Amino acid sequence: MQPQINPVREYFITLQDAIVDALESLSGAGQFQSSDLPGPDGTLSRPRVLEDGEHIEKAAVQFTHSRGASLPDAATQRNPHLAGLGFQATAISLIVHPRNPYVPTTHANLRFFLVEADEPFWYFGGGFDMTPYYGFEEDARHWHEQALAATGDHYAKLKAACDDYFYLAHRNERRGIGGIFFDDWQEGGFDESFALTRRVGDHFLPAYRPIFERRVSAPYGERERDWQLYRRGRYAEFNLAIDRGTKYGLQSGRRVESVLASLPPMATWKYDYQPEPGTPEARLYTDFLPPRDWVPSA
Amino acid sequence: MQPQINPVREYFITLQDAIVDALESLSGAGQFQSSDLPGPDGTLSRPRVLEDGEHIEKAAVQFTHSRGASLPDAATQRNPHLAGLGFQATAISLIVHPRNPYVPTTHANLRFFLVEADEPFWYFGGGFDMTPYYGFEEDARHWHEQALAATGDHYAKLKAACDDYFYLAHRNERRGIGGIFFDDWQEGGFDESFALTRRVGDHFLPAYRPIFERRVSAPYGERERDWQLYRRGRYAEFNLAIDRGTKYGLQSGRRVESVLASLPPMATWKYDYQPEPGTPEARLYTDFLPPRDWVPSA
Numbered sequence: 001m002q003p004q005i006n007p008v009r010e011y012f013i014t015l016q017d018a019i020v021d022a023l024e025s026l027s028g029a030g031q032f033q034s035s036d037l038p039g040p041d042g043t044l045s046r047p048r049v050l051e052d053g054e055h056i057e058k059a060a061v062q063f064t065h066s067r068g069a070s071l072p073d074a075a076t077q078r079n080p081h082l083a084g085l086g087f088q089a090t091a092i093s094l095i096v097h098p099r100n101p102y103v104p105t106t107h108a109n110l111r112f113f114l115v116e117a118d119e120p121f122w123y124f125g126g127g128f129d130m131t132p133y134y135g136f137e138e139d140a141r142h143w144h145e146q147a148l149a150a151t152g153d154h155y156a157k158l159k160a161a162c163d164d165y166f167y168l169a170h171r172n173e174r175r176g177i178g179g180i181f182f183d184d185w186q187e188g189g190f191d192e193s194f195a196l197t198r199r200v201g202d203h204f205l206p207a208y209r210p211i212f213e214r215r216v217s218a219p220y221g222e223r224e225r226d227w228q229l230y231r232r233g234r235y236a237e238f239n240l241a242i243d244r245g246t247k248y249g250l251q252s253g254r255r256v257e258s259v260l261a262s263l264p265p266m267a268t269w270k271y272d273y274q275p276e277p278g279t280p281e282a283r284l285y286t287d288f289l290p291p292r293d294w295v296p297s298a
Numbered sequence: 299m300q301p302q303i304n305p306v307r308e309y310f311i312t313l314q315d316a317i318v319d320a321l322e323s324l325s326g327a328g329q330f331q332s333s334d335l336p337g338p339d340g341t342l343s344r345p346r347v348l349e350d351g352e353h354i355e356k357a358a359v360q361f362t363h364s365r366g367a368s369l370p371d372a373a374t375q376r377n378p379h380l381a382g383l384g385f386q387a388t389a390i391s392l393i394v395h396p397r398n399p400y401v402p403t404t405h406a407n408l409r410f411f412l413v414e415a416d417e418p419f420w421y422f423g424g425g426f427d428m429t430p431y432y433g434f435e436e437d438a439r440h441w442h443e444q445a446l447a448a449t450g451d452h453y454a455k456l457k458a459a460c461d462d463y464f465y466l467a468h469r470n471e472r473r474g475i476g477g478i479f480f481d482d483w484q485e486g487g488f489d490e491s492f493a494l495t496r497r498v499g500d501h502f503l504p505a506y507r508p509i510f511e512r513r514v515s516a517p518y519g520e521r522e523r524d525w526q527l528y529r530r531g532r533y534a535e536f537n538l539a540i541d542r543g544t545k546y547g548l549q550s551g552r553r554v555e556s557v558l559a560s561l562p563p564m565a566t567w568k569y570d571y572q573p574e575p576g577t578p579e580a581r582l583y584t585d586f587l588p589p590r591d592w593v594p595s596a
Contacts, residue, residue: 033569049569060569170548170557233561240538241548250468250539259468263531263567270563271331271347271358272555 003122003190005088008112008197009065012092013046015110015201016063019094020048022205023061026212028054032061037255043067047258051265055216058097060261064254065090071115079121087115092201093245095262096208101228102215104132104139104176105235107262108204109245110197124193125183128204129162130211131176131235133228134280135288139211140177144294146207147180150199158182163291168238174289175238179207227281230273232264239263301420301488303386306410306495307363310390311344313408313499314361317392318346320503321359324510326352330359335553341365345556349563353514356395358559362552363388369413377419385413390499391543393560394506399526400513402430402437402474403533405560406502407543408495422491423481425456426502427464428509429474429533431526432578433586437509438475442592444505445478448497456480461589466536472587473536477505525579528571530562537561 001007020032030053037045046063050056068087091111098105110126130143148155162181167174180200185193239246239262249259275281299305318330328351335343344361348354366385389409396403408424428441446453460479465472478498483491537544537560547557573579 051569058567058569170551170554229564236534236565237538237558240535241545247539253468256468257570260535260567261569265568266527266564266566267534268564269356269558269561271349271356271559 001191001194003114003120005065005090005112005114008194009044009090011194011198011201012063012090012110012112015204016046016048016061016092019205020061022209023050023056023059023096026209026216027056027059030054030056032059039066041067045255045258047255047261049261053099055099055103055212056096057099058265059095060258061092061094062258062261063090063092064258081119082115082117082121085115085117087113089113093262094204097232097264098212098216100216100218101133101220101224102218103212104130104215105232105264106130106208108201110201112194112197122186122190123183124185124197126197126200127158127162127179127181128200128207129166129176129179129181130208131231132284132288133231134224135177135284136215139214140288140292140294142210143177143179143207146203148295150203150207151180151196154182154187154196155180160291166238168234168242170237170241171234173234173285174291175234177288177294178291226268227275229266229268230270231284232267233269235264236267299489299492301412301418303363303388303410303412306492307342307388309492309496309499310361310388310408310410314344314346314359314390314392317503318359320507321348321354321357321394324507324514325354325357328352328354330357337364339365343553343556345553345559347559351397353397353401353510354394355397356563357393358556359390359392360556360559361388361390362556379417380413380415380419383413383415385411387411391560392502395530395562396510396514398514398516399431399518399522400516401510402428402513403530403562404428404506406499408499410492410495420484420488421481422483422495424495424498425460425477425479426498426505427460427474427477427479428506429529430582430586431529432522433475433582434513437512438586438590438592440508441475441477441505444501446593448501448505449478449494452480452485452494453478458589464536466532466540468535468539469532471532471583472589473532475586475592476589524566525573527564527566528568529582530565531567533562534565 024031027050030050032048032050034048044065048061050059066089071082071087093109095107108128112124113122115121151158158180162178165181187193246259322329325348328348330346330348332346342363346359348357364387369380369385391407393405406426410422411420413419449456456478460476461472463479485491544557
């Protein structure tokens with residue numbers, strides 16, 4: 001198939017609807033605020049944000065299809081025949097901040113970039129990653145088994161890319177237990193790349209939902225809540241100071257409330273804080289954040 | 299006087315001690331954690347952080363004196379005779395996050411940079427700025443009167459520089475009601491520049507303390523607390539995504555807990571939130587954040 005925006009756009013919209021439905025049902029009480037914001041030339045933005053749900057404190061599942069008048073320099077330097085052409089981009093981006101500290105925060109993103117020309121320029125990118133507050137080996141294994149099922153032979157490379165990307169250098173600390181991450185992806189041509197992208201999208205709910213359901217009723221108190229809020233500070237640090245998508249979104253003048261919908265509903269910072277050695281909080285640092293091989297990647 | 303590090307360093311340490319004492323007394327219950335961390339070649343770091351005080355939720359008053367092996371490119375491009383020389387820097391940086399939402403957050407910073415050479419290279423920088431949650435004209439006037447008293451003929455320029463610097467472009471919004479900001483400052487030579495720096499430092503407490511004392515006993519409830527936490531989200535956005543000092547601190551491998559001690563103790567983000575028109579919360583946006591001439595600047 002020639003690279004086309006429409007089938008990708010349709011897939012992302014269908015996936016957005018499916019994930020919104022699933023999260024509403026996981027959330028218990030609480031509904032997504034929805035608005036459809038059509039832009040010029042058939043572009044579309046579909047923000048979906050849920051706040052203050054029973055089990056989900058905040059979730060954002062965003063779809064965008066945008067057009068740009070001129071290509072970013074990076075693209076035209078490598079492909080001078082594209083200079084002066086417009087581009088299209090479509091993406092789905094989601095984040096879930098659950099209320100119960102035993103349920104991990106998760107993030108997923110899929111995107112497609114296209115310049116229509118005699119020799120079209122395009123790539124896919126995306127992935128999903130998980131950020132637990134308390135580590136559970138069976139959850140991490142399940143998450144990565146699903147990531148492996150989605151990406152097959154590419155898993156080892158995409159898992160390593162995820163560990164690399166979600167890294168807070170200033171703390172020498174990973175954001176979470178990782179997952180998969182790919183960018184500038186054209187491998188096997190449009191059909192195969194689009195198929196990989198769909199497999200990643202289709203595996204998100206099977207990867208996340210069982211973990212959510214397994215942990216959502218775990219009893220917790222002030223200690224666990226405090227730890228969750230403290231660790232969410234790291235999430236804000238990553239998104240505001242490091243994440244390329246957020247940086248690009250803020251600089252390019254995208255709708256700021258959509259770009260920053262990924263921020264945690266509430267976060268804390270404590271000075272020079274370290275959890276007591278041997279506690280479940282400390283084990284997050286020692287046993288879960290350092291990159292590990294969670295599944296044999298054969 | 300030839301530019302020297304020691305008198306500046308001594309002034310910053312004395313000022314740090316005075317501000318720590320004053321804030322402890324304003325805070326009611328609550329004490330600063332203090333540690334003195336000597337580094338190589340006479341360098342020194344003196345972190346001072348207060349958490350969970352009665353009236354101050356978090357304050358950080360940091361002193362550093364550091365040495366670097368090689369100059370940043372920006373400096374040697376303009377001054378090629380300095381290439382290969384080491385530099386020294388000393389700074390005091392402070393932030394106060396009060397508990398009562400009627401008491402504004404404040405930030406101040408003074409710094410001196412020096413390359414010892416036959417023709418030394420040096421500059422001063424710094425300033426102070428205020429970030430209220432609820433605006434009061436008499437507070438803003440007092441704050442800027444003190445800023446004017448500190449900087450005299452330079453006030454108009456330094457006030458405008460402050461409005462420019464503390465700006466969240468992605469929200470088209472100032473961080474607060476400003477104050478004064480100067481950088482790369484050599485005006486009148488070392489003696490005059492150092493004198494200006496001291497005047498700014500010496501005016502910080504006279505500028506902030508009366509406002510703190512005037513507002514600290516104002517009754518408040520959940521509404522005001524929620525608003526404060528929401529607005530503190532903007533503070534985290536500025537510090538993590540925009541502030542050059544934080545960016546430099548994180549990239550240069552400075553002690554991360556000192557660099558990020560400026561972050562609010564707790565912050566919230568709400569999706570697409572706007573205060574009701576006509577409320578005191580809305581008046582912050584309409585009447586206080588857009589730059590205003592708070593005092594006649596002669």
